[in-house]
Amino acid sequence: MPAAAQTGTPGTFLSPPALPSTLPGGLALPSLPQAAQQDILQRILDAGAGRAVTPSMPLPSAPPAMAATPVPLPPPDEPPSPAESFFAARGAGPTCPAAPCPAAPLRQFGYDSLRGMPAGQPMGIGFGALPADYLLGRDDEVVLAFRGRARQTLSLRVGRDGMLLVPDLAPVPAAGRTLRELRADLEARSLRELGGSEVFVSIGQVRQIAIFVGGEVARPGLQPLTSMASVLDALVAAGGVRRTGSLRAIRIEGAGTRRIIDLYPVIAGEGTPPDLRLQEGECILVPPLGGVVAISGEVTRPGIYELPAGTGQAPLATVLRLAGEPLRPSGNRFLLQTTDAEGRRSLREIGPRDALRRGDSLRVEPGSDVLAQDLRLAGHVVAPVLRSAGGRAQTLRGLLADPRLVRADPYARLGVVWRTDQRTRTRRFLTFDLGRVLQGQADLPLAEGDEVILLGLPDVLFLASPGVQQAIRGDAPDASQPAQPVLPAAAPPAMAAGPIAGQPLAVASGMPGGPLASLPPGAPQAPPAATPPAPTGCAALVQLAVAAQSSPQRFAHARAAGFPDLGLLPCPQVFLDYPTLLPFLLDQSVLLTGEIRQPGLYPILDDTGLDAVLATAGGATDTADLAAVELAREPAEQAATLPLSRTIIDLRSRNFAAVRLSPRDAVRLPRGFGDRDTGPVTLVGEFVRPGVYDIRRGERLSEVIARAGGLTAQAYPYGAVFSRESVRQRQQEGFQRTARELEQGLMQVAAGQAVAGMRGSTDLSGAIQAGQALATSLRQTRAAGRMVVEANPVILAGRPDLDVLMEPGDLVAMPKRPNEVTVVGAVLNPGSLQFATGWKAGDYVRAAGGEQRFADGDRAFVVLPNGQSAPAGLGGWLSGGPPIPPGSTVVVPQDPSPYETWGFLRDVTQVLSQVALSSAALAVIVRSGSK
Incomplete structure (x- = not known):
């Protein structure tokens, strides 16, 4: 018998001392x-x-462990139970006729809630x-x-x-x-x-008790529990109920007592919970699983549910309550798959008063998954808007009553309504003037299912892009055409044909802008983050190319040249969402070319004023000749032949509104004739006022020199460098051509040596390598574009025929009078020597140390200061040539005899001459420009 523990002395009651705040171990x-x-x-x-x-x-x-907050074991990777496998096999058949079946089989309800605790821990309240x-x-x-x-x-x-x-x-x-x-x-x-x-x-x-748990549990046997443990504690201590056991017919047997417990009201939260208290000496028996039914589809809690104990069926309403009720409050279809007496399965639709039997499976589906009375606003908007067709949204003005819905820079000349024809059930486009609608001057009634598409200026500029012009010609678009939108704009989901009334409305969750959401009045939503679509190309360009191939004349009015080169524009989002919109807009477009600030194709309505279209295109340029505006128009009547009419209109009064345009018209504003040329020329070096000068048509070099104040006293006109871009391009092409000919000559030399028995093969290899290096250097050499001109104003005054006409981009470099002559090539000491009056090329070569051993003096030449070249006259039968002026360059090439072919010799000599000319000209330009 336990002894009593008391304080104080025997027979005396004393107050206990104050309890310390912490124990010696630090436990609070x-x-x-x-x-x-x-x-x-x-x-x-x-x-x-x-x-x-x-x-x-x-x-x-x-x-002791507390049953109020048990820590369950992690769910094991257990295979499907027989019931789960049974319904999974049936689900592979016609169980899911209207929607895809779930990827994973249905699971039995309630068993995961009773997963066991580790063995040996007493359960109950501690x-x-x-x-x-x-x-x-x-x-x-x-x-x-x-x-x-x-x-x-x-x-x-x-x-x-x-x-x-x-x-x-x-x-x-x-x-x-x-x-x-x-x-x-x-x-x-x-x-x-x-x-x-x-x-x-x-x-x-509290005292410890032992309760026997048997039947379909994971660990049957005696379970250590506290006296406060419940039936749930005992089942958890036994490892939980196996999926082959029942949750609705658990027997509790004691001394002369027996009761049945249904755990569904506890787990599902439906109905009155049973008495789960345990008495010492009672045992728990879990019988095998009873009848089950499966429910899937649009319900809150799909799964496999056990029928009440002792019943073979359950009303539909009861099963729906177990599954958490359908997600839709009404408009549901209940498809029942059942088995007849012979084991054959059948599928039928049932009503609310029907019942489900053991082994039946039920799928809940929507009766009609369509969005009724809907209107969609998409395209160039802040965020896609989905509105009801009732109330103010029955018209365009009502739908666009809040101007903040429209993004900046909308295209006001044309908007589109995509409508379903109620008779043919096909989609067609209707057009309206967005500017007039926003100003309250026009309106359009809307119907159920209409999609109002607004365009932005980037969408319209895309009509004149190279990709569209390529598709108009019938060429397949480039597969690398980017499919990202021009601007991050929220848009409705992409669809080739679009939803029509009576069909399911597919909403893409991954589209830019997210799912469609209507804007609350007075607070339009900000555009969500754009999610660029996969770069699979622009479907609108593909459809346009197909349409152009089937009808080459359909887009003849849209073929044009002279559009601004905007590069490879990405496909706008509106054409990704509505691919058929691109050909339709081209049919509705008017072509603006010539002196327009933004030439291109602009979709319009019939009877649109030229003033409105010009305002959208930025207006006419200052150089436009308004006295001869050209208007080309196709006849309205569809006859066998379609003659094109052209009209010249005088619009110097700027009454552009009087010109009424129709789709497929072409307007050209010609450029007025002006005396100013299209670019400046540059004068550097020894001019009184060097700089950049605009020129007029037909202006000559002497006139530009006079505008620059003439030449300084130190100027050296004989060495002036006149560079022209067109000449430079031709010289550059000549360098490339010469390099190719040089390489061909190397191949011929190698072939000749091979035929001759590889004589001198060692020297040949080095020569070929040197020739290849020379060809590579020639390809990398920048041509100067120098023209040999007369730049002395005194001579030009007496010889007007030598006065060259100036072109935009010309460069005139006037050097100072030099005092040196340069000797390069195969001499012993190449460099620049002081000019000596009367000296010839041979004198300067001797002053540079003379020729090297392998020099070819017979082909030496002189590059004169004006860019011309002449033989140096170093051969034994010549006297050294005439005296050379200051600023000249003497070039002594090497002896080409190792190459043993006169054709190749000609190539090498030509290469050296061209490189020397370009180098000399570039040196003069650099020196003159730095002063």
Whole structure:
């Protein structure tokens, strides 16, 4: 019999000392339950008085597991149960006629909620207040705190005889009584027998019980539990119910008692929960799984559900409640797959009053998945808008009542309504003037299913892009045509033919802008982050190319040249969403070319003023000749032949509004004749006022020199460099051609040596490598574009025929009078020598150390300051040639005899001459420009 633990001396009741805030180990006592604090305090007092410590509740460092917050095991990778496999096999057939079947089979409902705890841990409430109707039993710990005359705290256990032995009181019966009854009895005895002392009764550690759990559980057998454990605690301790076991017919058997428990009200939250309390000596038996039905589709909780115990069917409403009810409040179809007496499956639609039998499967589908009375606003808008066709949105003005819906820079000349013809069920485009609608001057009634498409200026500029012009010619568009939108704009989902009334409305979740959402009045939504689509090309260009191939004359009015080169424009989002819109807009377009600030194709309505179209295109340029505006028009009548009419219109009055345009018209504003040329010329070096000068048509070099103030006293007209871009391009092409001829000559030399028996093969290899290096250098050499001209104003005054006509981009470099002559090539000491009057080329070569051993003096030449070249006259039968002027360059080539072919010799000599000329000209330009 357990002894009572009391404070103070025997027979004397003393107040216990104050409880310390922490234990020696640092454990904070205030965080412990009250019963645990009292137990620890009693142990401390007993140890201090020399008494044996009464076994009581375990230390708080290892509290028993609490059933209120179980930690379940991780879900194992268990295979599908027989019931799940059965319905999965049936789902592979015609169970899902209107929508794809789920990727994973349906799971049995409720079993994951009972996954077990690790084996060996007792289940039940360890701490916390117990209810007043708690039924005490043997080995329950009762904590008594006396106040008043008797002041002590006792921790007592109910004995095997069910009695509670309290000092100074007669044995108190406790087993089989509730906590409320025991508390009332002890309070009465304390008042009566202890001189009016108060007693406070609580339960310390509850007793341990063992409950047998058998049947379809993971770990059948005796399960250690606390006296507060419920049926759920016992099932969790047994590892949970296997999927082959029933959750709706669990038997609880005790001494002469038997009850059936249905766990669905507890797990599903439907109905009245059963009494889940356990009594000591009871056992739990889980029978095999009963009848099941499957429900899938548009319900809150698809799964496999067990029928109530003892029934073979359940009403449709009951099964729908188990599945959480359909997602739609109404308009659902219930498709039942059942089995007849011969085992054949059948599929039929059932009503709310029908019932499901064992093995049936039900799929909930929408009766009509269409969006009724809808209007869509897409394209050049802040965000796609979905509105009801009722109220103000019945017209365009009502739909566009909030101007903040439209993004900046809309194309006001034309908008499009994509409408379904109610008779033919085909889609067609209707046009309207967006500018007039926004100004309240026009309106258009809208119908159910209409899609209002607004265009932006980037969308219209795309009509004149190279990709569209290529498709108009019938060529297949480049597969690399980017499919990203020009501007990040939210748009409706891409569809080739679009949804029509009565068909499902597909909404792409990955489109730019996200799903369609209507804007609240007064607060339009900001455009969401754009999500660029996959670069699969522009479907609109493909459709345009197909249409152009089938009807070459259809887009004849849209073929043009002279559009601004905007590069490879990405396909706008509106044409990704509505590919058929691009050919339609071209049919509705008018062509503007010539002196227009933004030439291109502009979609319009019939009878649109030229002023409105010109305003959209930026207007006419200042150089336009408005006296001869050309208007080309196809006849309105569709005859066998379509003669094109052209009209010249005088619009110097700028009455552009008087010119009414129709789709497929072509307007050309010609350029007026002007005396100014299309670009400037540049004068550098020894001019009085060097710089950049505009020129007029037919202006000559002497006139430009006069405008620059003439030449300075140090100018050297004989060495002037006149560079022209067109000449430079031809010279550059000549360098490339010469390099190719040089390489061909190398191949011929190699072939000749091979025929001759590889004579001198070692020298040949080095020569070929040198020739290849020379060809590579020639390809990399920049041509100067120099023309040999006369730049001396005095000579030009007497010889007007030598005065060259200036062209835009010309460059005139006037050097100072030089005082040197340059010797390059195969000489012993190449460099620049001081000019000496009367010296010839041979004199300068001798001053440079003379010719090298392999020099070819017979082919030496002189590059004169004006760009001309002449033989140097270094041969033995010549006298050295005439005297050369300052600023000249003497070039002595190497002897080409190792190459052993006169053809190749000609190539090498030509290469050296051209490189020398370009180098000399570029050197003069650089020196003159730096001064």
